[in-house]
Amino acid sequence: MELIVGNIAFSTWSLRPWLVLKRCGAEFTLTEVQLYGPGYKEELARVSPSGKVPLLKVDGETIWDSMAISVFAAERYPQVRLWPADAHARWLARSVACEMHSSFMGLRSDCGMGPDAQGVVHTMVGPDRAPPPTSEAVADDVRRLVEIIRTMRGRFGADGPYLFGEWSVPDAFLTPVATRFRHYQINLAAHGDVDGVAATYVAELLQQPDFLEWTELAVTVRP
Template identity: 40%
Template structure:
């Protein structure tokens, strides 16, 4: 398999299938296309008619859109708990993953994924606060109903729903969003996942800067080893 992704420092959609594939030890070739460069669109179009990352090439199958890639991986590897085994839990996981895929635009716009810096918490408006409150409610509900036996949304197994929300975990961490201890524990579990640690270490080595994903604020910490 070949997974085409964007910059690891910023590309939230690319993180989603990558972290799941790496977590489960699935063999794949990584092809990173730097975003917002003159040749970016053409290079991605060579792999996907949508012209966006991520894209998974698996033999004759070409799959774009993060959620579709996760579903394809679940089809290809039914032995893996990518979706929960229990029917009710699996339905719930698919519903919250789809909600993440389709929503939370205000959160995405105001809190762009940026693994290289941390910022102090500031009031970012009622819309962003409402989006964060909904995410927190989703996490807490999944954990309370299905999370017994492990630190993730559906228990011991890091799955597709966790992968879909992993970039939001990084956003709340980057922008120092205040959360209750149970939510912080879930976030810490995702941030400590070896696959995420590997992704972040590679991200901090990148030289590219995407201006539209750099908020106009003074960071309280800078982690990047290269660039600015």
């Protein structure tokens, strides 16, 4: 299998299937496509039916979209249990992952990763930090995410440090958000995280071994 991703330093969509496939113990090669440089659209068009990454090449097919790759992985590696075993937890885990997949436009646009209009490159992996955004759209998104994290941790978090206790797909989908919170220095306590439950969870995501490996790749694959 080959996983084709965007820039490891800042392609938030690409990080998700990497985390999912690593969790499965899958064997795959990694190809990095440099986004946003001259001619990158043409290069993407050659490999990607949607003109976007991530992509997974497997068994003669190209699966595009991070959610579709995660669904494939859950089928291919059922023993790994990528979704919670408890049915109620599973229904809600899928709701969280799908909401993450389709929403939070305030965060995506005002806490962007990659080059901004001034040419500053914001990354998921480096020590650099940016000033916290002040828009109401971001505040609304952060409040909703804090609510999700606190609710799921409170209901299902007893068996481990992740959203539903043991690691599951929503943790992969929330890890890029954790990097946005870190990079843009967002104070979760000011958005409803009264006792630090969400902040503790976010810190856990940022120290997942597979995420730390991704961080290393950003340094070694591309200087």
